[in-house]
Structures are given as structure tokens and as C-alpha cells.
Amino acid sequence: MYWLLIAAGLVLLTLGAEALIRGATSIARRLGLSELLIGVTLVGFGTSSPELVSSLGAAFAGSPGVAVGNVVGSNVANILLILGLAALLAPIPVGAEGFRRDAPVLALATLAAIGVSMTGEYGRVAGAVFLIGLAAYLALAYVTEKRAAEAHLLDVPHEEPRPLAPSLAFAIGGLVLLVIGAKMLVTGAIGIATALHVSETLIGLTVVAVGTSLPELVTSVVASLRGKSDLAFGNVVGSNIYNILGILGATALIHPVAAPLAIVRFDNWIMLAATAALILFALTRNRVERWEGALLVAGYIAYIAFLALTA
Template sequence: MLDILLVAVGLIGLLIGGEFLVRGSVAVARAAGLSPMVIGLTLVGFGTSAPELVTSLQAAAIGSPGIAVGNVVGSNIGNILLILGIAASMGVIVVDRGAFARDGLVLAIASLAALAVVLSGAMSRPAGAVLFALLLSYLAFTLISERRRPQAMDVYEAEADLPAPMATFPAILTTIAGLAGTILAAKALVTGSVGLAQLAGLSETLIGLTIVAIGTSMPELVTSVIAMRKGEGDVAFGNVVGSNIFNILGILGITALISPLAVPPEIARFDIWVMLAATSALIVAAVSGWRITRGEGAVLLLGYLVYLGVLIAGA
């Protein structure tokens, strides 16, 4: 019961802590005079991925590579098949050709880089450095290119979801509270997940790919659902694509730099290929008519159910 409680507290804490972290950091950025485009692309991107980052770092620190790597791979699978599937089932999503020509290519490159690292069998510091360098290059190129596309400003401002103005000191306290809450929640989630896996006789990798991955992806789910309800399908789609890029280049990169770890063989055998298949499905759906329909959303959701079924059957 204690492990289940820790998992539940961790999942809820990650959602609340991540929200405070994003709100506080966005308010600080606004006070510093940063533009909505910069806030949406960087702070919100990092903020919504904070649960995955802290969780993977915590797992790597205690020697649980199944949770550390499974969290990222499982989150990317869930972001596409589950979260994008839910978003598309709520309405047709129109894809920005110009933005996806860049971001889709970066997502494909990042996914292939993740495949190469996973198949190597280890997340080494040099591999982490390469991934993180790719992320910095992507951010720099995107900021430069988007400055030349004024029409994109509205998308990034919507993704930033700028809150009401907040004084600098309360904003800093909110940011610190969000960061502290996220760290504590991630520790509770990892500890509970490891205990739950041992108690149920399940592998840590399975727990990382499912419970932990979906739990740390809750900010993306909430953001995408809210965006669809506002009629901003492009924000929901960009949220998923951007999150997956951050997960691979940022979270795997930073985790490998700080705590190099081995890659569980079961992820190399199966789950990384599912991630690549899901990424390919996203790209094909996006460029076929430059929209993702309700029917395609239903197919994505079905794919996730099948994936879960295979994982559970093989447990």
C-alpha cells in the first residue's frame, strides 16, 4: 500500500509541481522582458518536460535504468499514440507545413539518434553531449527562423499560455516551489515504482514504460486537451512534437551527461522500434493532407492499446 501511495502522490505532485514551475518561470521571463515566442519555445518546452527529466535523473541516480530510459521511450510513444490520438479524436488538427518541415525533420533525426544510442547498449557521456548539443542547435535555429515568420508568434504565445502578471518575488518563489515539488514528487514516484515492480514481480522497465511514462506526460496531455478545446489544434500538435524532441535530445542527453547508464535490452529489442513506428505514423499522418483527422486519431489510440496489450502479455 505504501508503494501505491508513493506512486499516486508522485504522479499528482509532478502535475502540480510542473504547473507551478511553468507558471513561475513564465512570470519571471515576462518580468525580464522575454517575448512570448521565446517563452513558448524554451521555458514552456523545458517546463512541461521537467517531470520526465527529474524522474529520469532520480532513477539513474539509484541505478534503475529501466525507469530512466523507459520513461523517455514510453513518454514518446504515449505522446504520439495516446495524447495526439486523444487530441485528434476531439477535432481535426491542421498542420503548419513550414514549421513541420523543420520540426518533423528534427524529430526524425532525434529518433534515429535515440535508436543508435539504444542499440549501442549504453547511455554514455559522449552520447549525452551529442544529444544535448543537437538540442541547443535546434533551439538556436528555431528562434532565428521563427523571428522571420511573424505569423508564428500567435502559436508560440498560445503555447506559452501567458498567465496574469505576477510580481517578480512571488514569481521566483512559485518557480522554486514548483522545482522543489517536482523533485520530491519524482523521488516518490521512482521509489514507489521500484517497490511496486519488486512486489508484483514486474520489471522496472515495464513500470517505466507505462505508469511512469504516462504519469510524467500528464502536463502534455492537459496542455493538448486544453488547446483542442480552445480550437488551437496547431498548439496541441506542436506540443507533442516539441515534447518528443525535448525528451530525446534534452532528457536523455542530460541524464547521460550526469549519470551514464546501461540501456535495458528489452527496450532495444522492442520498445525503441515501437517509438520509431509511432514517429513514422505521426509524420505520415501529418504530411498526408497536412492535417490529422479523427479517424487517424482513432488509429493512433488503437495502436496504443495494442502496444499496452503486448507489454502486459509479455510481463
């Protein structure tokens, strides 16, 4: 039964990713926005919705290891596994102007999450601050991208855009399929993992984190294969910002959660190192090369192997 849920979830994730990318690309053209901005916002945040559902559910169920481990593990997987695989398929060029804005936000959000975790709890005050920071970032991203597009600084496609309504329908339909698919997959994966009697923090960092990150994985890989590299890169950056400021913020505001000691001591620093690697690779030559993608994937394999050996 659990294996059937996993298989059906993967099918829905694939279909949802394709629909979301088609709709998001068309919306970018219709609104005169860059695909990077759409990737950071609509696609990045949309594909993170399974993490939101999972973390809130875990918080209310009294499972802080799953709630926090889901966010930290997803951010690690997004960079090391998802961005790494996308770069292996095709080198990913990075829009310098947009990333100069997004890199400090990603770095500050990561440092803030680590700093708050050292207090022992993600409380309501921290949650409110995170959500305010997310709103400020969204406003800044929209204004700067809109100005750049109007000044012809961005490479906005000049093809005839599709009507907005069908594009929105594609994007929303894709998101719905992604959420349903992720829910089915995570349910199946947790059922199998629980039977192996491993800790909830390990489940949160691995099974739940990877399961809820599959929308990002499928979306980024499909985007890379279709030549929408800005969408793939923006998806990872946007998802990681949203995971911390949006998901961890909303979870802490609605139902404060304890910061698991294992994550505070070890996994937070892996998340910080992965974030630093992403920023370094993206800023050096304004692209993520194939060999850098291979390095990221190797890092993720080593991380998972360490977790498995020390479980």
C-alpha cells in the same frame, strides 16, 4: 497511501497544466511569437521536467531499465496516447512552416537514440552531442519563428498582451505544480507496481513513462479543449525532441547508462513507428484528424497489451 498520492498528483497536474497554458499563451503574445514555438519550447520542455528528474534519479540508482525506458516509453505515449486523445477531442491543425523544421529534427533525434542504443550504452560523448544538438535546434527554432512573425507569415494573436511578469509567474507556477504532481503520482504508481513484482524495464516503459507523461497529457488535452491546438501539437513534438536530446543527453553526460536489451530489440522500433506515423499524419493534410487520433490510441492499447502479455 499510494492511492492518495496518485489522486493528489492528478489534481496538481490539472491545476498546473491550466496555469502553464495561460502563462505560455500570454508570453507568446507579448514576445510576438507563435503558440507553436511556445508549445515546442516552454510548454514542451517544461512538461518533460518530470522525465528528467525520474531518468537522472534512476541512473544514479543503477536502474538503466527505468532511466532509458522512461524516455522511450514517454515518447511512445506522447504520440500514440496523448496526441491521439487530443486529436479525438478536436482535429489538430499543424503549422506547415514550423513543422517542416521540427519534423527532420524529431526524426533525426529518434534515429540517433536508436543508433546509440545499438552500441550497448548511452555514454558521455553521445550525451554531449545530444545536448549540442538541442541547443542548435532551439537557436534555429527561435530565429526562424521570429523571422516568420516579423514577415507576417504566422498567425500571431493581436490581442492586447498581459504584462510579462504575471505571465511568467503563471507559467513557472504551473511548471512547479506539474513537477510536484508528477513526482507524487509516480511515487504512488511505482509503489503499487513494485508490489506486483514486475521488471524495472517494464515499470520504466509503462508506469513511469505514463506517469511522467501525464503533464503532457493534461496540458495537451486542456489546450485542445481551449482551442489552443498549436500548443497541444507543439507540446508533443517539443517533449519528444527534449526527451531524447535533453533528458537522455543530460542523463548520459552526467551518469552513462546501459541500453537495456529488451528496449533495443523491440521498444525502440515502436518509438520509431510512432514517430513516423506522427510525421505522416501531420504532413498529409497539415492536420491530425479524429480518425488518425483513434488509430494512434488503438496502437497504444495494443502496445501496452503486448507488454503486459509478454511480461
